[in-house]
Amino acid sequence: MYDDSTSEINGAHYIPEVLPVLPIKGGVIFPNLVTGFAISNPSLIKLVDDSLADHKVVCIIAQRDTEVEDPEPSDLYEVGVVSLILKMRRYPDETLRIVIQGIHRGRIEKYVQETPYLTAKVKTIKTTQRRDTSTEALMRNVVTSFQRLVSMVPYLSEELMSVILNIHDADKLADFVASYVNFEVPEKQKLLATYSSRERLKQLDTLLAKEISILELGEKIRDRVKGEVDKTQREYFLREQLKAIQQELGQKDERTIEVEELRSKIVEKAMSDQVREVALKQLDCLSMMLPVAAEYTVVRTYIDWFLNLPWEEGTEDRLGIRRAKRILDEDHYDLKKVKERILEYLAVRHLKPDSKGPILCFVGPPGVGKTSLGRSIARALGRKFIRLSLGGVHDEAEIRGHRRTYVGALPGRILQSLRTASSNNPVFMLDEIDKVGADFRGDPSSALLEVLDPEQNFSFSDHYIEVPFDLSQVMFIATANVTQTIIPALRDRMEVIELPGYIDVEKLEIAKRYLVPRQLDQAGLKPQSVQFSDDAIFDIIKGYTREAGVRNLEREIGSVVRKIARRYAEGKKHRVSIDADNVSRYLGPAKFYSELAAREGTIGVATGLAWTPVGGEILFIEATMMPGSKGLILTGSLGDVMKESAQAALSFLRSHARMLGLSALDMCKTDLHIHIPSGAIPKDGPSAGLSLTAALYSLLSGLTIDSKIAMTGEITLTGRVLPVGGIKEKVLGAKRAGITTILLPADNDKDLAEISKHVREGLTFRKVKTIRKALSILFPQGLKKSIKNKTK
Numbered sequence: 001m002y003d004d005s006t007s008e009i010n011g012a013h014y015i016p017e018v019l020p021v022l023p024i025k026g027g028v029i030f031p032n033l034v035t036g037f038a039i040s041n042p043s044l045i046k047l048v049d050d051s052l053a054d055h056k057v058v059c060i061i062a063q064r065d066t067e068v069e070d071p072e073p074s075d076l077y078e079v080g081v082v083s084l085i086l087k088m089r090r091y092p093d094e095t096l097r098i099v100i101q102g103i104h105r106g107r108i109e110k111y112v113q114e115t116p117y118l119t120a121k122v123k124t125i126k127t128t129q130r131r132d133t134s135t136e137a138l139m140r141n142v143v144t145s146f147q148r149l150v151s152m153v154p155y156l157s158e159e160l161m162s163v164i165l166n167i168h169d170a171d172k173l174a175d176f177v178a179s180y181v182n183f184e185v186p187e188k189q190k191l192l193a194t195y196s197s198r199e200r201l202k203q204l205d206t207l208l209a210k211e212i213s214i215l216e217l218g219e220k221i222r223d224r225v226k227g228e229v230d231k232t233q234r235e236y237f238l239r240e241q242l243k244a245i246q247q248e249l250g251q252k253d254e255r256t257i258e259v260e261e262l263r264s265k266i267v268e269k270a271m272s273d274q275v276r277e278v279a280l281k282q283l284d285c286l287s288m289m290l291p292v293a294a295e296y297t298v299v300r301t302y303i304d305w306f307l308n309l310p311w312e313e314g315t316e317d318r319l320g321i322r323r324a325k326r327i328l329d330e331d332h333y334d335l336k337k338v339k340e341r342i343l344e345y346l347a348v349r350h351l352k353p354d355s356k357g358p359i360l361c362f363v364g365p366p367g368v369g370k371t372s373l374g375r376s377i378a379r380a381l382g383r384k385f386i387r388l389s390l391g392g393v394h395d396e397a398e399i400r401g402h403r404r405t406y407v408g409a410l411p412g413r414i415l416q417s418l419r420t421a422s423s424n425n426p427v428f429m430l431d432e433i434d435k436v437g438a439d440f441r442g443d444p445s446s447a448l449l450e451v452l453d454p455e456q457n458f459s460f461s462d463h464y465i466e467v468p469f470d471l472s473q474v475m476f477i478a479t480a481n482v483t484q485t486i487i488p489a490l491r492d493r494m495e496v497i498e499l500p501g502y503i504d505v506e507k508l509e510i511a512k513r514y515l516v517p518r519q520l521d522q523a524g525l526k527p528q529s530v531q532f533s534d535d536a537i538f539d540i541i542k543g544y545t546r547e548a549g550v551r552n553l554e555r556e557i558g559s560v561v562r563k564i565a566r567r568y569a570e571g572k573k574h575r576v577s578i579d580a581d582n583v584s585r586y587l588g589p590a591k592f593y594s595e596l597a598a599r600e601g602t603i604g605v606a607t608g609l610a611w612t613p614v615g616g617e618i619l620f621i622e623a624t625m626m627p628g629s630k631g632l633i634l635t636g637s638l639g640d641v642m643k644e645s646a647q648a649a650l651s652f653l654r655s656h657a658r659m660l661g662l663s664a665l666d667m668c669k670t671d672l673h674i675h676i677p678s679g680a681i682p683k684d685g686p687s688a689g690l691s692l693t694a695a696l697y698s699l700l701s702g703l704t705i706d707s708k709i710a711m712t713g714e715i716t717l718t719g720r721v722l723p724v725g726g727i728k729e730k731v732l733g734a735k736r737a738g739i740t741t742i743l744l745p746a747d748n749d750k751d752l753a754e755i756s757k758h759v760r761e762g763l764t765f766r767k768v769k770t771i772r773k774a775l776s777i778l779f780p781q782g783l784k785k786s787i788k789n790k791t792k
Contacts, residue, residue, distance in 0.1 A: 021118035028188035030175040031102035082106040138201035145208035271311035314425035318382035331376035357475040364499030367549020378427035391432035396442025401464035425473035434480035501548025501615040535580035543590030548615025604699035608691030609712040611726030616733025628671025636676035639684025649693040687724035689715035711743035723747035
């Protein structure tokens with residue numbers, strides 16, 4: 001059911017002073033125009049009903065905020081349009097639709113009523129207009145801009161282009177254009193509140209120009225995008241047409257030729273059926289892609305990796321044991337244990353060709369030839385050599401690679417190195433495996449577990465390739481300075497071979513056979529140009545280097561050779577002999593000297609043996625005493641275990657003072673101070689227990705220890721001497737330092753079998769089980785005298 005009311009305006013209509021205020025959302029009404037809208041608010045429906053029953057005139061004002069359902073006066077603009085309700089239709093859902101016609105602008109002067117709806121005192125505004133040349137020009141600009149806008153937007157009917165030509169009134173023209181164009185509400189409200197038609201036309205001209213520029217920019221963007229799409233489609237159609245023409249002519253396009261070449265390479269490549277199936281599947285995907293597709297390059301690179309990896313390609317081993325032994329002896333002096341292990345592997349390969357490659361770990365101080373030994377092994381086996389430095393590697397992806405979902409993804413460095421070598425059975429050296437790190441990106445050591453496990457590495461899975469790769473034919477050799485930093489699970493997978501270091505005699509032979517000839521060759525000198533005497537090399541070893549390896553020795557020899565090369569370059573070409581007398585002329589004063597002579601005859605000083613990551617060394621332990629209350633001072637950057645050993649040594653001497661001929665009374669009134677020089681270097685471990693006891697006994701008894709005697713061993717409070725580790729390195733360190741007698745635990749006697757005969761020459765080994773036995777060796781006359789006096 002609905003009511004229908006119509007009114008016709010044939011002239012001026014009566015407008016009361018107080019009018020109902022009808023708020024509208026999201027739009028602005030302009031005078032002289034007819035428009036319609038729906039009303040659902042009950043209070044506004046009552047407003048319309050009351051107005052139709054009276055004078056049919058309302059003041060329509062736009063809301064500032066469209067979210068407000070029941071606006072207050074502050075929510076409305078001040079200027080609206082006094083309008084006449086022409087028609088009203090009521091719908092079953094209790095909503096109204098009215099048709100109104102704007103009459104005049106109206107400004108709210110004062111709100112009279114707020115319930116049930118707003119009413120206000122409204123002042124009608126008569127707009128001013130003056131027709132002059134400037135106004136005429138503005139009108140033409142607005143008409144032209146509006147017609148152009150109509151042609152650009154779909155929401156404006158083309159009929160408006162002819163309608164606007166029939167409007168000659170500036171005020172009506174401005175309101176007509178403002179009502180039809182989709183300006184923002186604040187912009188339309190500003191036009192409504194502008195009473196001067198000339199000013200309104202200026203604002204309209206600016207707004208229309210802005211709207212047209214935005215539309216033109218959008219059109220340019222659409223045209224460019226459309227042009228790119230059209231170009232791609234055009235290229236696609238032309239390519240398809242070219243393909244069809246080539247097929248008719250019996251020819252093939254470049255892309256088809258490339259795919260067929262890849263397919264033939266995959267078929268001919270030596271690889272397993274599983275790998276070939278994956279490669280062909282990827283090739284099928286590639287054949288259906290456009291070369292301009294982003295995924296095309298990714299798949300193409302993936303297929304290239306399949307074709308370049310040595311799935312079943314390797315070198316043939318040279319299994320001649322005599323030849324291999326000769327090459328190993330040519331390249332390295334001594335290292336008997338390592339050479340025997342390689343020859344054993346060759347023997348097994350000769351008897352069982354399908355045996356798996358060994359996984360070795362060379363452990364030793366810097367400069368002993370671990371890396372160069374791996375290169376020599378590859379030469380002896382006739383295999384290619386790969387070296388991968390693991391020092392500082394923190395990312396697991398360095399080993400396993402990145403997944404293909406990442407931009408720029410590649411396989412890990414294992415497969416990259418094998419691709420470079422083009423062999424699936426090289427000698428693969430993992431250098432500095434003890435210096436692998438771990439952080440938030442993963443643990444490379446854990447990734448190496450699969451690589452270095454013979455039971456798993458036949459199907460090594462790289463994240464990029466995602467197809468098992470057989471690493472069982474690779475001979476992996478790891479190198480490390482220490483094994484303590486290698487995770488136990490990884491250390492358990494490798495066969496550890498220790499390279500302890502060299503004594504002076506061995507360094508002499510290495511220098512004569514390898515270092516001097518190599519430095520002469522690098523300097524461009526002939527072998528007969530320079531002659532190094534044995535004494536000169538010994539002087540360089542003892543006075544200018546202090547190391548377990550020969551790296552610094554080669555560096556010093558190279559320094560001498562370069563100075564001689566300079567003389568040759570200056571024209572002084574005569575044979576040069578380097579002997580003990582002129583070494584200092586080339587290298588300057590000696591950098592190191594033996595401390596044994598300086599320690600001779602010093603009470604409270606004992607010589608211990610220590611193991612370090614760079615080899616064995618001697619360690620001087622100094623003790624002194626002063627009046628006090630049996631305190632014990634320990635200095636020299638000692639660790640907790642070494643401090644406990646010192647306390648145990650003192651406790652043993654105090655508890656057995658009378659048996660050992662020492663005065664317990666004197667110790668109770670004395671403070672003892674133990675110091676181990678090189679205080680900046682941290683020291684720890686139990687093996688200094690015996691030398692700490694000897695130093696304290698020397699101090700308390702007033703007897704000296706022969707500086708040529710060194711000792712090692714852990715002690716207990718009951719006086720036992722327990723075995724310790726690193727005997728081989730310690731013996732080598734003692735030999736280099738000029739020690740002649742070594743005291744060591746009796747249970748370490750088995751470790752002497754690993755020390756070569758020429759190293760043991762000139763050394764006397766005394767095995768002890770108890771501290772008393774050790775003291776009787778160190779103080780043969782003094783200890784017997786003390787015990788004899790006690791017996792009396």
